[in-house]
């Protein structure tokens with residue numbers, strides 16, 4: 001099996017992201033033409049056959065979301081491309097937006113056509129101003145060429161697109177918080193139901209999709225679902241765009257077929273570990289994902305095989321950590337991130353993050369005791385089960401993984417701290 005496949009990323013470095021003519025020469029806009037000619041049932045069937053699931057992290061089948069959405073009758077509907085990508089370790093959406101913006105625009109056109117929306121937004125955070133610039137230019141060119149605007153492709157399909165500049169908060173990547181922020185409110189999640197598919201932006205049905213999902217839809221229609229489904233495994237068809245970082249020789253964005261092993265990703269795709277150190281662990285699916293110990297490197301990268309072991313594809317990031325790093329330092333940095341990003345709306349997350357950060361820092365300064373390990377487990381589980389949104393529910397994932405796989409290392413820190421304090425005659 002080839003470890004790298006370029007289906008979704010096929011156009012990378014083959015055209016300047018603003019050159020619409022070059023995109024057309026590479027086969028651009030054939031997917032939307034197919035969608036318009038064959039109709040929405042055809043598109044839904046193709047997506048079902050291709051088995052594509054939401055690449056924003058939740059992995060919900062795209063065909064199901066679109067099929068339910070297109071049946072909703074409303075005065076207005078909106079489509080949004082979620083390009084917030086604030087998850088540390090994840091940087092593949094930015095690469096797609098920069099290197100093949102028209103594939104995402106085309107995916108939005110298809111989603112709008114199926115869903116029945118006339119207006120779409122690409123939500124890009126302000127820090128990614130250079131990508132906003134590229135994307136605005138691409139939209140301008142698509143307008144000039146008649147691919148956006150009124151009567152697209154000689155039909156009655158009207159669709160306009162604009163960039164919305166997000167202020168840059170991790171929680172605003174969550175669909176309902178994203179919409180709250182677009183409406184000018186504080187970026188905090190809404191209660192469900194109603195779901196945003198029923199009542200989203202300005203109270204109208206809204207379809208939110210990830211950048212890679214939209215680019216993937218375009219590619220699937222372009223090449224045909226049965227061809228796309230030849231890649232990957234039975235239950236995880238096709239490919240995944242991943243961002244690999246940490247202690248590897250060749251960090252970067254790669255597209256791999258589902259079914260490669262984690263070992264192949266680290267050694268063959270990303271060039272192996274720096275200075276040939278052993279892998280201590282990986283963190284998969286962003287900072288909210290689980291830790292995978294080095295002993296599990298032969299696990300196949302596919303939804304079903306990762307799920308079986310409690311791991312996840314999530315946002316598609318793979319952070320590689322070698323044995324020069326202490327688990328506690330890694331956990332403190334994860335915890336600091338969530339402490340900073342918690343929106344404060346619900347108590348388990350707001351207070352839980354504060355307590356977890358405080359407790360973890362005791363392991364660093366040598367004052368942690370047995371009861372602190374128990375307290376960490378209790379707080380982490382409370383957050384996981386009682387937090388209002390996905391941020392708080394997944395914030396303790398890395399900590400819970402560490403308790404499972406790296407307990408001896410944490411115990412050692414407790415013991416060293418006790419000895420040090422006894423030697424100094426000041427028992428804390």
Ligand SMILES: Cc1cc2nc3c(=O)[nH]c(=O)nc-3n(C[C@H](O)[C@H](O)[C@H](O)COP(=O)(O)O)c2cc1C
Pocket residue numbers: 053054055056057058059060082083084085086087170171172173174175176208209210211213214389390391
């Ligand atoms: C805290 C949090 C942050 C998220 N950030 C992102 C993000 O940056 N990009 C994204 O596409 N989805 C993000 N999601 C998932 C979205 O809520 C949503 O599931 C996704 O955009 C739907 O698109 P998809 O079906 O194409 O994956 C986030 C979810 C949570 C809970």
Ligand code: SF4
Pocket residue numbers: 171188189341342343344345346347349350387388389390391392393
């Ligand atoms: S879980 Fe955290 S981010 Fe989500 S609503 Fe509660 S405080 Fe806000």
